[in-house]
Amino acid sequence: MTPFVWRDVTQFQIDPVGIAIMVVATVAYLFGAHRVPGWSRGRRVAFLAGMLVTFLAVESVVGVYDRAYFSDHMIQHLLLIMVAAPLFALSAPLDLVRALGGPRTTRVLDGRVMTTLLHPLVAFALYFVFIPVAHLTSLFNLMLLHDWIHQAEHIAFLAVGYDFFRSAFGLEVGRRIPPGLRLVYVMAAVPVDTFTGLALAMASHNPFPAYRSFAPVGSTTASILSNVHFGGAIMWIGGDALMLALCIPIAVAWVRDETRKTAELDAKLDALGL
Secondary structure, rough: OOOOOHHHHOOOOOOOHHHHHHHHHHHHHHHHHHHOOOOOOOHHHHHHHHHHHHHHHOOHHHHHHHOOOOOHHHHHHHHHHHHHHHHHHHOOOOHHHHHHHOOHHHHHOOOOOHHHOOOHHHHHHHHHHHHHHHHHHHHHHHHHHHHHHHHHHHHHHHHHHHHHHHHHHHHOOOOOHHHHHHHHHOOHHHHHHHHHHHHHHOOOOOOOOOOOHHHHOOOOHHHHHHHHHHHHHHHHHHHHHHHHHHHHHHHHHHHHHHHHHHHHHHHHHHHHOO
Protein backbone atom coordinates (compact mmCIF):
# COMPACT_ATOMS: atom_id res chain seq x y z
CA MET A 1 0.00 0.00 0.00
CA THR A 2 1.22 3.50 -0.82
CA PRO A 3 1.76 5.90 2.10
CA PHE A 4 -1.21 8.01 3.13
CA VAL A 5 -1.39 11.57 1.83
CA TRP A 6 -4.18 14.04 2.55
CA ARG A 7 -5.74 13.69 -0.91
CA ASP A 8 -6.55 10.09 0.10
CA VAL A 9 -8.94 11.29 2.80
CA THR A 10 -11.92 10.82 0.46
CA GLN A 11 -11.17 7.14 -0.18
CA PHE A 12 -13.81 4.54 0.67
CA GLN A 13 -13.89 0.76 0.52
CA ILE A 14 -16.97 -1.39 0.01
CA ASP A 15 -17.24 -4.55 2.08
CA PRO A 16 -20.45 -6.29 0.89
CA VAL A 17 -20.88 -8.31 4.08
CA GLY A 18 -20.34 -5.34 6.38
CA ILE A 19 -22.61 -3.10 4.33
CA ALA A 20 -25.32 -5.77 4.29
CA ILE A 21 -25.19 -6.18 8.08
CA MET A 22 -25.45 -2.42 8.61
CA VAL A 23 -28.34 -2.05 6.16
CA VAL A 24 -30.29 -4.96 7.65
CA ALA A 25 -29.72 -3.68 11.21
CA THR A 26 -30.82 -0.16 10.27
CA VAL A 27 -33.96 -1.30 8.44
CA ALA A 28 -34.88 -3.67 11.28
CA TYR A 29 -34.44 -0.96 13.93
CA LEU A 30 -36.40 1.70 12.04
CA PHE A 31 -39.17 -0.73 11.14
CA GLY A 32 -39.40 -1.87 14.74
CA ALA A 33 -39.36 1.70 16.04
CA HIS A 34 -42.20 2.56 13.66
CA ARG A 35 -44.29 -0.28 15.10
CA VAL A 36 -43.87 0.85 18.72
CA PRO A 37 -46.17 3.80 19.53
CA GLY A 38 -44.32 6.76 21.00
CA TRP A 39 -40.84 5.40 20.39
CA SER A 40 -38.50 8.32 21.00
CA ARG A 41 -37.22 10.23 17.98
CA GLY A 42 -34.04 10.87 19.94
CA ARG A 43 -33.40 7.13 20.17
CA ARG A 44 -33.85 6.76 16.41
CA VAL A 45 -31.41 9.61 15.81
CA ALA A 46 -28.91 8.01 18.20
CA PHE A 47 -29.12 4.69 16.36
CA LEU A 48 -28.66 6.31 12.94
CA ALA A 49 -25.73 8.36 14.26
CA GLY A 50 -24.16 5.22 15.70
CA MET A 51 -24.56 3.44 12.38
CA LEU A 52 -23.04 6.39 10.51
CA VAL A 53 -20.00 6.39 12.82
CA THR A 54 -19.66 2.63 12.37
CA PHE A 55 -19.79 3.04 8.60
CA LEU A 56 -17.12 5.74 8.67
CA ALA A 57 -14.93 3.66 10.98
CA VAL A 58 -14.88 0.57 8.77
CA GLU A 59 -15.65 1.75 5.23
CA SER A 60 -14.11 5.23 4.93
CA VAL A 61 -10.44 6.09 4.69
CA VAL A 62 -10.12 5.00 8.34
CA GLY A 63 -11.00 1.46 7.28
CA VAL A 64 -8.87 1.65 4.14
CA TYR A 65 -5.67 2.23 6.13
CA ASP A 66 -6.52 0.33 9.32
CA ARG A 67 -3.95 -2.41 8.57
CA ALA A 68 -1.29 -0.05 7.28
CA TYR A 69 -1.00 2.29 10.26
CA PHE A 70 -1.44 1.30 13.90
CA SER A 71 -2.42 4.89 14.71
CA ASP A 72 -5.25 4.70 12.17
CA HIS A 73 -6.38 1.39 13.65
CA MET A 74 -6.50 2.99 17.07
CA ILE A 75 -8.68 5.81 15.76
CA GLN A 76 -10.99 3.17 14.33
CA HIS A 77 -11.21 1.38 17.66
CA LEU A 78 -12.01 4.57 19.55
CA LEU A 79 -14.72 5.45 17.02
CA LEU A 80 -16.33 2.03 17.50
CA ILE A 81 -16.13 1.58 21.26
CA MET A 82 -16.33 5.18 22.50
CA VAL A 83 -18.51 6.90 19.90
CA ALA A 84 -20.65 4.38 18.01
CA ALA A 85 -21.24 2.06 20.98
CA PRO A 86 -22.48 4.82 23.35
CA LEU A 87 -24.83 6.03 20.59
CA PHE A 88 -26.22 2.52 20.22
CA ALA A 89 -26.65 2.37 24.00
CA LEU A 90 -28.66 5.61 23.83
CA SER A 91 -30.89 4.05 21.15
CA ALA A 92 -31.99 1.30 23.60
CA PRO A 93 -32.18 -1.58 21.10
CA LEU A 94 -32.98 -4.23 23.70
CA ASP A 95 -35.93 -2.21 24.96
CA LEU A 96 -37.15 -2.10 21.37
CA VAL A 97 -36.80 -5.87 21.09
CA ARG A 98 -38.67 -6.24 24.39
CA ALA A 99 -41.48 -3.97 23.20
CA LEU A 100 -41.85 -5.88 19.92
CA GLY A 101 -41.47 -9.39 21.28
CA GLY A 102 -43.87 -11.58 23.16
CA PRO A 103 -43.58 -13.52 26.42
CA ARG A 104 -40.86 -15.77 25.00
CA THR A 105 -38.68 -12.77 24.13
CA THR A 106 -39.20 -11.35 27.60
CA ARG A 107 -38.22 -14.69 29.16
CA VAL A 108 -34.98 -14.72 27.12
CA LEU A 109 -34.11 -11.12 28.02
CA ASP A 110 -34.89 -11.76 31.69
CA GLY A 111 -33.18 -15.17 31.69
CA ARG A 112 -29.99 -16.02 33.50
CA VAL A 113 -27.68 -15.75 30.49
CA MET A 114 -28.81 -12.29 29.38
CA THR A 115 -29.10 -10.85 32.88
CA THR A 116 -25.57 -12.07 33.59
CA LEU A 117 -24.10 -10.61 30.39
CA LEU A 118 -25.91 -7.31 30.98
CA HIS A 119 -25.03 -7.02 34.67
CA PRO A 120 -23.04 -3.80 35.27
CA LEU A 121 -20.17 -5.65 36.97
CA VAL A 122 -19.90 -8.13 34.11
CA ALA A 123 -20.04 -5.31 31.56
CA PHE A 124 -17.28 -3.48 33.45
CA ALA A 125 -15.15 -6.63 33.67
CA LEU A 126 -15.55 -7.31 29.95
CA TYR A 127 -14.42 -3.77 29.10
CA PHE A 128 -11.57 -3.87 31.59
CA VAL A 129 -10.22 -7.13 30.14
CA PHE A 130 -11.06 -6.64 26.46
CA ILE A 131 -9.20 -3.36 25.93
CA PRO A 132 -5.72 -4.60 26.91
CA VAL A 133 -6.25 -8.08 25.43
CA ALA A 134 -7.29 -6.58 22.09
CA HIS A 135 -4.25 -4.27 21.94
CA LEU A 136 -1.43 -5.81 23.94
CA THR A 137 -1.56 -9.51 23.01
CA SER A 138 -1.01 -11.64 19.92
CA LEU A 139 -4.73 -11.29 19.14
CA PHE A 140 -3.96 -7.99 17.43
CA ASN A 141 -1.36 -9.64 15.23
CA LEU A 142 -3.83 -12.41 14.31
CA MET A 143 -6.38 -9.74 13.42
CA LEU A 144 -3.91 -8.26 10.93
CA LEU A 145 -3.37 -11.65 9.32
CA HIS A 146 -6.95 -12.95 9.19
CA ASP A 147 -9.81 -10.90 7.83
CA TRP A 148 -12.53 -12.85 9.68
CA ILE A 149 -10.84 -12.08 13.01
CA HIS A 150 -10.62 -8.46 11.94
CA GLN A 151 -14.36 -8.33 11.25
CA ALA A 152 -15.17 -10.17 14.47
CA GLU A 153 -13.06 -7.65 16.36
CA HIS A 154 -15.18 -4.78 15.01
CA ILE A 155 -18.33 -6.49 16.25
CA ALA A 156 -16.70 -7.20 19.61
CA PHE A 157 -15.77 -3.54 20.09
CA LEU A 158 -19.38 -2.52 19.44
CA ALA A 159 -20.81 -5.25 21.67
CA VAL A 160 -18.46 -4.67 24.62
CA GLY A 161 -18.86 -0.90 24.31
CA TYR A 162 -22.64 -1.15 24.12
CA ASP A 163 -22.77 -3.40 27.19
CA PHE A 164 -20.54 -1.03 29.17
CA PHE A 165 -22.30 2.21 28.24
CA ARG A 166 -25.72 0.63 28.55
CA SER A 167 -24.97 0.30 32.27
CA ALA A 168 -23.34 3.73 32.40
CA PHE A 169 -26.39 5.49 30.92
CA GLY A 170 -28.98 3.38 32.74
CA LEU A 171 -31.70 3.89 30.12
CA GLU A 172 -32.83 0.33 29.43
CA VAL A 173 -34.85 -2.12 31.50
CA GLY A 174 -32.72 -4.20 33.85
CA ARG A 175 -30.36 -3.81 36.79
CA ARG A 176 -29.33 -0.17 37.04
CA ILE A 177 -26.57 1.70 38.78
CA PRO A 178 -27.70 4.64 40.97
CA PRO A 179 -27.23 7.91 39.05
CA GLY A 180 -24.50 9.20 41.35
CA LEU A 181 -22.43 6.03 40.96
CA ARG A 182 -22.53 6.05 37.15
CA LEU A 183 -19.80 8.67 37.07
CA VAL A 184 -17.66 6.47 39.33
CA TYR A 185 -18.43 3.50 37.07
CA VAL A 186 -17.14 5.28 33.98
CA MET A 187 -14.15 6.93 35.64
CA ALA A 188 -13.06 3.60 37.11
CA ALA A 189 -12.59 2.30 33.56
CA VAL A 190 -10.33 5.19 32.51
CA PRO A 191 -7.12 3.63 33.95
CA VAL A 192 -7.37 0.66 31.59
CA ASP A 193 -7.31 3.02 28.59
CA THR A 194 -4.42 4.95 30.12
CA PHE A 195 -2.45 1.78 30.91
CA THR A 196 -2.97 0.34 27.44
CA GLY A 197 -2.02 3.57 25.72
CA LEU A 198 1.08 4.11 27.84
CA ALA A 199 2.21 0.50 27.34
CA LEU A 200 2.10 1.01 23.58
CA ALA A 201 3.58 4.51 23.67
CA MET A 202 6.56 3.20 25.65
CA ALA A 203 7.10 -0.02 23.66
CA SER A 204 10.77 -0.66 22.90
CA HIS A 205 10.02 -2.74 19.79
CA ASN A 206 7.18 -3.33 17.35
CA PRO A 207 4.82 -5.70 19.21
CA PHE A 208 2.98 -6.65 16.01
CA PRO A 209 5.32 -8.31 13.47
CA ALA A 210 2.57 -8.52 10.84
CA TYR A 211 2.86 -4.77 10.32
CA ARG A 212 6.09 -5.45 8.41
CA SER A 213 3.89 -6.92 5.65
CA PHE A 214 1.05 -4.39 5.77
CA ALA A 215 2.96 -1.14 6.40
CA PRO A 216 3.09 1.37 3.51
CA VAL A 217 5.83 1.06 0.92
CA GLY A 218 9.08 2.53 2.22
CA SER A 219 8.29 2.01 5.90
CA THR A 220 11.23 1.21 8.15
CA THR A 221 11.41 -0.59 11.47
CA ALA A 222 11.82 2.78 13.16
CA SER A 223 8.85 4.36 11.37
CA ILE A 224 6.58 1.42 12.22
CA LEU A 225 7.58 1.62 15.90
CA SER A 226 7.05 5.39 15.83
CA ASN A 227 3.53 4.86 14.54
CA VAL A 228 2.86 2.32 17.29
CA HIS A 229 3.94 4.98 19.79
CA PHE A 230 1.62 7.48 18.11
CA GLY A 231 -1.25 5.00 18.29
CA GLY A 232 -0.56 4.48 21.99
CA ALA A 233 -0.74 8.24 22.55
CA ILE A 234 -4.06 8.34 20.70
CA MET A 235 -5.39 5.58 22.94
CA TRP A 236 -4.11 7.27 26.08
CA ILE A 237 -5.04 10.89 25.43
CA GLY A 238 -7.93 10.39 23.01
CA GLY A 239 -9.48 7.56 24.99
CA ASP A 240 -9.31 9.45 28.27
CA ALA A 241 -10.72 12.60 26.63
CA LEU A 242 -13.66 10.70 25.14
CA MET A 243 -14.40 9.04 28.48
CA LEU A 244 -14.42 12.43 30.20
CA ALA A 245 -16.71 13.82 27.50
CA LEU A 246 -19.11 10.90 28.02
CA CYS A 247 -19.23 11.77 31.72
CA ILE A 248 -20.93 15.08 30.87
CA PRO A 249 -24.39 13.68 29.94
CA ILE A 250 -24.13 11.26 32.86
CA ALA A 251 -23.45 14.17 35.24
CA VAL A 252 -26.34 16.16 33.73
CA ALA A 253 -28.68 13.21 34.24
CA TRP A 254 -27.51 12.89 37.85
CA VAL A 255 -28.18 16.58 38.55
CA ARG A 256 -31.64 16.30 36.99
CA ASP A 257 -32.41 13.24 39.09
CA GLU A 258 -31.34 14.99 42.29
CA THR A 259 -33.38 18.06 41.32
CA ARG A 260 -36.45 15.90 40.73
CA LYS A 261 -36.01 14.11 44.06
CA THR A 262 -35.60 17.44 45.86
CA ALA A 263 -38.78 18.79 44.24
CA GLU A 264 -40.70 15.67 45.24
CA LEU A 265 -39.43 15.91 48.82
CA ASP A 266 -40.35 19.59 49.00
CA ALA A 267 -43.85 18.79 47.71
CA LYS A 268 -44.31 16.10 50.39
CA LEU A 269 -43.11 18.45 53.13
CA ASP A 270 -45.45 21.18 51.88
CA ALA A 271 -48.33 18.72 51.93
CA LEU A 272 -47.51 17.91 55.56
CA GLY A 273 -47.30 21.59 56.39
CA LEU A 274 -43.64 21.39 57.31
